[in-house]
Amino acid sequence: MIQQKSSAASGEVMDAISRFLAAPPEGTPAEIIEAFNSFGGGRFLPPKLFLETVEQAPVAISITDASARILYVNHAFEALTGYQRDEVIGHNESMLSSRSTPLSVYQELWKTIQARQVWQGTLVNHKKCKEEYLAELVISPVLTPGGEVSYYLGMHRDITAVHQLGQRLKFQKSLTEAALDAAPMVVAMITAERKVLLDNHAYKALLGDCRGVEPAGLFLDALEQQIDFDLAGACRTGKGFTNVEIRLDLAGSAAPRWFSCSAVRVDELDEAAQNYFKQQEQTRYCLLLIANEVTGSRKRINEVRLNMIRAGMAEQQMVETMREAISGAIFKMQVPFNIIRAALAMPGTGSDQCGVCQVLHQALESGNEAMESLQAALPSRTAEQASMVNINEILHEVMRLSTERLLASGVVVDWRPATVLSSVTGRPNALRGLFKYLIDNAIQAVNESGQDYREIRLQTRQLDQELVVEVMDNGPGIPEAMRLKVFEPFFCGWSRAGEHAGMGLTMAQEVILGHGGSIEIDADFCGGCRVFVRLPINGMGGV
Ligand code: FAD
Numbered sequence: 001m002i003q004q005k006s007s008a009a010s011g012e013v014m015d016a017i018s019r020f021l022a023a024p025p026e027g028t029p030a031e032i033i034e035a036f037n038s039f040g041g042g043r044f045l046p047p048k049l050f051l052e053t054v055e056q057a058p059v060a061i062s063i064t065d066a067s068a069r070i071l072y073v074n075h076a077f078e079a080l081t082g083y084q085r086d087e088v089i090g091h092n093e094s095m096l097s098s099r100s101t102p103l104s105v106y107q108e109l110w111k112t113i114q115a116r117q118v119w120q121g122t123l124v125n126h127k128k129c130k131e132e133y134l135a136e137l138v139i140s141p142v143l144t145p146g147g148e149v150s151y152y153l154g155m156h157r158d159i160t161a162v163h164q165l166g167q168r169l170k171f172q173k174s175l176t177e178a179a180l181d182a183a184p185m186v187v188a189m190i191t192a193e194r195k196v197l198l199d200n201h202a203y204k205a206l207l208g209d210c211r212g213v214e215p216a217g218l219f220l221d222a223l224e225q226q227i228d229f230d231l232a233g234a235c236r237t238g239k240g241f242t243n244v245e246i247r248l249d250l251a252g253s254a255a256p257r258w259f260s261c262s263a264v265r266v267d268e269l270d271e272a273a274q275n276y277f278k279q280q281e282q283t284r285y286c287l288l289l290i291a292n293e294v295t296g297s298r299k300r301i302n303e304v305r306l307n308m309i310r311a312g313m314a315e316q317q318m319v320e321t322m323r324e325a326i327s328g329a330i331f332k333m334q335v336p337f338n339i340i341r342a343a344l345a346m347p348g349t350g351s352d353q354c355g356v357c358q359v360l361h362q363a364l365e366s367g368n369e370a371m372e373s374l375q376a377a378l379p380s381r382t383a384e385q386a387s388m389v390n391i392n393e394i395l396h397e398v399m400r401l402s403t404e405r406l407l408a409s410g411v412v413v414d415w416r417p418a419t420v421l422s423s424v425t426g427r428p429n430a431l432r433g434l435f436k437y438l439i440d441n442a443i444q445a446v447n448e449s450g451q452d453y454r455e456i457r458l459q460t461r462q463l464d465q466e467l468v469v470e471v472m473d474n475g476p477g478i479p480e481a482m483r484l485k486v487f488e489p490f491f492c493g494w495s496r497a498g499e500h501a502g503m504g505l506t507m508a509q510e511v512i513l514g515h516g517g518s519i520e521i522d523a524d525f526c527g528g529c530r531v532f533v534r535l536p537i538n539g540m541g542g543v
Helices: 002-022 030-037 047-056 075-081 103-114 160-182 201-209 215-227 231-237 295-345 355-377 391-401 403-408 428-449 504-514
Strands: 060-065 070-073 119-126 132-143 149-158 186-191 196-199 241-248 257-267 285-293 387-389 411-416 424-426 454-462 466-473 518-521 529-536
Touching (some): 060 075, 075 149, 103 149, 196 201, 215 257, 231 257, 257 295, 295 428, 387 391, 391 403, 391 428, 424 428, 428 454, 428 466, 504 518
Antiparallel strands (some): 060 070, 119 132, 241 257, 257 285, 466 529, 518 529
16 A cells, blocks of 8 residues: 555656656755756756665755655654654654754745745754754755645755864864963964954953054064064964064053064865865965063063173272363373473573472373373273163163162153164173163253253154164253264253263263264254164174
């Protein structure tokens, strides 16, 4: 009985398939039409061949009447669901429902197929053994020549494994993202073209601190300057690095920030279909950069260092003060001696034997002895080795050393460092002394101006092959006639000279020249004084 029912159904199915192929409904997926047409090259094939094709197709196929009553199922349907065809024919497709699919999905399904459209979606089904699976289903209406729905063609496959894999991937992605976001270090995945593919919360926070400037670019610039790091080369060769400390001087931030950076090469995500079969050597790589902020520990180390520098500078200053005082005394003593020499050289002074001449000669002699003793008493400067120095760091230290004076004078410091600055070869103590002197001068200038608002601006920038430091103050400025004179020894233009001997700028110039650089006072600057210090990046100009 069941057998008869089945062969009758097969006949109906053949008719249905022929009609379906003659006029497939709008939206029918190409693969369905292809599946039926594959052997015919567009021509109709004998129904037996159709049946064999459908029967042996690797996807679960069912054909129902207009109310979803099953008329035919293929072998793959039996294999997937575990039901023999006799057990399903005559029943509604709902027998596969596990009752976990929301009603709204079925409503949408029926709305679509009754409108003679193809429906595609996912349902939760169960097998005969009650095991649940996810069915990816396509339902296509089969129409009568009059355009009425006479049958439905259903094709479905089990996508449970794919779904599970997707879920696992999703879970792993959210786990990785959560771990990355919870991590206190800055993490960024960067392509060889400096594009950031992936980042974390700490990176985004730093992006805010950098006022929108991509931190990855700043890290790469600093690494390039510090260890000659080449991003494209690292992506090519796979050569990473670990624990390289870099310094960032962010605009608007008073203190620098330090990061310990490490990087490894990773495969770049490539979703392009055309690259599916690509060769290994064509794989594109990117860099996973991990930057751990070490500003806190660096601050503590710098504090200790600053105290040592403070003590060193106090000693250095004492030596310089003594040198200035003794040099000043020698300079001043030259005046009476020159007068004596001139008097002795005057015609008609009389013979060397005259009493006055003898006294003058004696005075000259003892004066020369005194000068020699003074020269010998000049404390010598300690020779200092050149090393790689970061001028931002030197200036920052000098500002910290001058904090008390700046506060006492009510001076506002506008600190505008270049975010990333190349290191230069230099003598750190000499450079510190130089900038300390320029800052002290600026403080004295704003104090002398008597203005209510007192400002000193310090700016660093990097030009092609030199670093430029600008020290500006809103004091009275230096009149044009004095702009070269201020560098002369023992020139003092302060209205309150105090302990100044007028050697500071002379010595500052000496230090700069010793570094192969230059110092000048900006002639065009109005409303104060602006001093430019230029230092060569590559070496000390042969010094
Ligand atoms: P029902 O009350 O039967 O249906 C739920 C809602 O669907 C109804 O409230 C109504 O809005 C709509 N609906 C149901 N039948 C009709 C209808 N004849 N006309 C208009 N609206 C209707 N379901 C599965 O769960 N798994 C399958 O693998 C599956 N394969 C299918 C293959 C084909 C070719 C077709 C045509 C349908 C298939 N269905 C399948 C849908 C199935 O026929 C049922 O509609 C569904 O299982 C819900 O049945 P139910 O008894 O839970 O609720």
